[in-house]
Amino acid sequence: MSEELRVPMSRPDIGSAEQQAVAEVLATPVLSMGEQTSAFEEAVRQFCGAQHAVAVNSGTAGLHLCVRAAGIGPGDLVLTTPFSFVSSSNVLLFEQAVPVFVDVDARTGNLDPAALAQAAADLAAGGAAAERWLPRRGAQATPAKAILAVDVFGQPADYAVIREVAEQHGLALIEDSCEALGAEYRGQPAGRLGDMGVFAFYPNKQITTGEGGIVVTDDAEAADFMRALRNQGRAPGDTWLQHTHLGYNYRITELSAALGRVQMGRLEDLLARREQVAAWYQQRLEGQAGLEVQYVGPDTTRMSWFVYVVRVAAGVNREEFARRLLAAGVPSRPYFAPIHLQPFMVERFGYQPGDFPVTEDLGARGLALPFSGVMTEAEVDLVCEEVRKALA
């Protein structure tokens, strides 16, 4: 039924060291909550220079724990972006909080800092100024409680401004760095640019644990709370079957943690390979009529390539373009679908097309091409050749 693919959409980079590490765990009786988890946390903690790291079983779980640790609850307004993977907003809905969307910068796809500053000021002022930022239904005007920023496609958002807004209004700042392990903003590591940062390890991310995530923070109290919540709410000192808090099973397995520990040991190599593949793409597609390539801003002192997304020019039919690529054996994916237009968001908050025009434009024109650190130059050549033919 489907065409034979000549190159996969993405592939993890797993070697014999990873296979051996996982096999070694299987030969022990400890498959959860053991030394692999501690070692993996320590590797990530040291890499990004955080005081604490808490490993969990998905990036979404990590974001949810940050939302809980920030004390975000029913009716709280959280300034965030509609141009993201859906889970960055879902974790707010898990707590009956309300994502207040702010549109993005057209070049980076990250939160527009000026608009964010305006939104925070208007919500603090209240009245009609505040109302214009709220969805048509499902929210009541109050000052914002927090900011949840996302480092889109491996490029950090503009934290110089975002932090200033957070400080000025006393807002918690959560950094969704699930696509940006290894990236740097003005020389500072992604994940460390807010109060708490989260990385994710699904197989298409910079490193993988199969499924997994990790929270990094300097806040000892928040870290303890999150460690308790990931383990059914069992706080330090609680006995077996004693649960101080309402918690979850967000524990990562030792198999995943062992995989992550070995991948962390190879991180520089994994990032460099992805950089090389992205460079091959940029060289071949820059200046190609009908396409725009990824923009990397001057504050991004290191881009951590997560996906390779191009934007079709206005007037190019993206779906037809993608169909032609697929017919030639090259898969691709629209990237991202705006969160505010997901059916459940429309139903709950009454969003309409046109509410966030930059996000919608990027959502309509963005297409991720096959990408991974194990892609060869010949594969990049093949994809670029088919891209040129499909656009002709």
Ligand SMILES: *Cc1c(COP(=O)(O)O)cnc(C)c1O
């Ligand atoms: C991958 C990702 C997540 C977390 O995804 P999980 O599948 O839960 O690990 C969160 N936010 C963004 C922006 C992501 O890309």
